[in-house]
Ligand SMILES: O=C(O)CCC(=O)C(=O)O
């Protein structure tokens with residue numbers, strides 16, 4: 646993977662007390678890439694604006710994937726959730742969108758946005774997977790089969806017009822669940838990454854950087870040779886920020902098990918290969934849907950344990 650010079654400098658400033666090598670500093674968790682294509686942010690802005698102004702199209706889009714919806718606007722009414730709107734797509738969800746709705750949305754940037762994600766995935770996913778496989782010491786393409794590639798496409802709109810316009814919470818701190826995520830930004834700062842060797846130290850990422858972060862599945866499958874990067878997004882009141890995120894995860898039927906000879910012990914459940922990617926996403930994803938405001942706690946469900954801590958318990962026992 647290409648060296649992340651600017652980010653390494655920022656991170657090394659935060660951990661300069663110790664002379665660490667580049668990979669120790671980053672823990673193989675974060676790199677900047679020069680993308681082959683930039684998201685069409687004008688089209689993305691138009692698409693969000695269109696869905697806000699046209700509740701019928703927004704409702705039809707959500708009806709195409711009733712399980713969770715596609716256009717998420719909990720922040721319109723919930724002051725305590727992440728103060729952002731998102732459009733969450735995947736190749737499967739895209740195939741569920743009725744033709745008439747697609748035609749309407751295409752005149753508001755939908756097809757431009759989808760072709761951006763397809764080109765970005767075709768170009769970057771194979772090379773990043775191959776670099777991560779080298780670090781992990783295992784061939785990750787075996788659990789990321791081309792024909793069933795587990796991709797999700799997310800657009801984020803950190804829009805000043807939410808229930809709490811002055812909140813600085815755009816996206817609460819979390820670690821992505823999958824193998825890696827590529828975050829494309831519209832030039833507006835806000836993304837911060839926790840320094841791997843200084844928990845609680847948040848490093849602002851330049852607004853024009855394109856960032857690759859590893860998630861929990863990469864950490865487990867690599868036997869912790871790859872670190873997962875905790876991150877968050879801070880909002881500046883009155884400033885709109887757009888981002889496009891490509892999430893790559895292992896096949897849903899893959900087992901979350903470390904490569905043989907991994908240097909770290911995991912919980913028995915993980916070592917026995919009892920946990921599938923699908924289960925992990927479904928069960929561990931709950932807390933993030935609460936944080937994002939897309940799921941309400943029902944009686945007694947909020948145990949007060951942060952999502953990352955709950956995942957650590959599951960993985961490390
Ligand atoms: O908007 C961003 O820059 C990051 C969003 C993010 O981390 C996420 O949606 O998981």
Ligand SMILES: [Fe+2]
Nearest residue numbers: 819820821876
């Ligand atoms: Fe994230």
